[in-house]
Amino acid sequence: MNQTPTILISNDDGIHAPGILNLVEAAREFGDVVIVAPDSAQSGMGHAISVGKPLRMYKEEISNGMTGYAVSGTPADCVKLATGVLLEKAPDLILSGINHGSNSSVSSLYSGTLSAAREGAIQGIPSIGFSLCNYSHEADMTASREVVRHILRESFRQKLNPGALLSVNIPNLPFDRIKGFRVTRMAMGRWVEEFDQRVDPYGQKYYWLTGKYARQDDREDTDEFALAAGYVSITPMTHDLTAYEEMSRMQHWSFD
């Protein structure tokens, strides 16, 4: 690839979130950037797509003087519209984020940020999702931009496979206090739900989903372990959900 690469950028916090601007700023050094992102926050959207409602896509000025495309749908919709309608040629790389909040362990499954990247991987386009372990929209992303640069540099050097998907989680530390980079596995764990039950002015119950992360994995090669130790975690992911060991084990089952 000798031409300037085209880099498609999306996210799940919406086109005006600080995270995407920081990602754009770091990625511009590596190629021509096209921004297609949701017009509103889409956190927790998992790999949702818009089946029953039509989508809108409109040009939108974003705060650093650049123009992007806002989509009235999910992160996965954004990538589908970008590759299916907007771009004449598939982009060379898809980036998503920088998410305001961690996407380690099972949050990978609920994450809208990662679903944009996963949609790219399904289409055979190398894709990377970035998440900073700080939920605030005021978070300082100076270190995160530097992390993005380091990862893009090595990714272009090593050449990512067509369907490669990386999930990068960045500890909430200044760059000089980040210990380094680790290639990790997704930690097993779960969110333990604690619903906040309330009663509306009309006497009807409703529930806010809250919850605490319950660690179920003490291995030292996980995303959770790396982050807790002050490392950037890079988890290569697949979208093949087959449980191969179970598949072998079940071959003798008799359903007839």
Added chain:
Amino acid sequence: MNQTPTILISNDDGIHAPGILNLVEAAREFGDVVIVAPDSAQSGMGHAISVGKPLRMYKEEISNGMTGYAVSGTPADCVKLATGVLLEKAPDLILSGINHGSNSSVSSLYSGTLSAAREGAIQGIPSIGFSLCNYSHEADMTASREVVRHILRESFRQKLNPGALLSVNIPNLPFDRIKGFRVTRMAMGRWVEEFDQRVDPYGQKYYWLTGKYARQDDREDTDEFALAAGYVSITPMTHDLTAYEEMSRMQHWSFD
């Protein structure tokens, strides 16, 4: 387990869809059934959860004289509310479906049906998603009910592991023409997007997401292959998204 098992049932087509009634009818023979399902269609919701809006859950009469709980959220929300609020003890098994339409190959990622089951598996509860390869709400589910019975019988006999997740796809055939049952892997493939672009009465463009499935996998042990040959496909799934081969391959990368 000597007591009557508790079976939680959800879906993504909504609590009044014919599919869930058929699933309930088949599952009742195996335990005490509790129904918690979305109050509206949630197709394509992937593993979405409701982060920014509160949830409602209300008792609802369903058409076969049974009572269920309707939830104003996603399939994953339903399972979270059922285990976190409604049930005192975790259910012994979670079933989702019967979906009106196939959930083979990459549709596993977009599927709301499977996300309800996957949410169960994350919580350590064995879970099975059922999908019939017929999108019509008028589809004849006589054979599907029989398939559910066969699979539940063997699943109880073999004892599913705590985090087991099975995705069952049923060919659209009468039971006596179904060739048998196959334990399969998820076929690789993708949807090729063909957006239907229209213009609204105000002159603004909008897009309907449509698409064709593009097969990228000729192996004979896939869900797609089994279905095309007239077999019920049973794919054991994991929610560990780590790409382990990539993980080994990338250990020498240098991001510093």
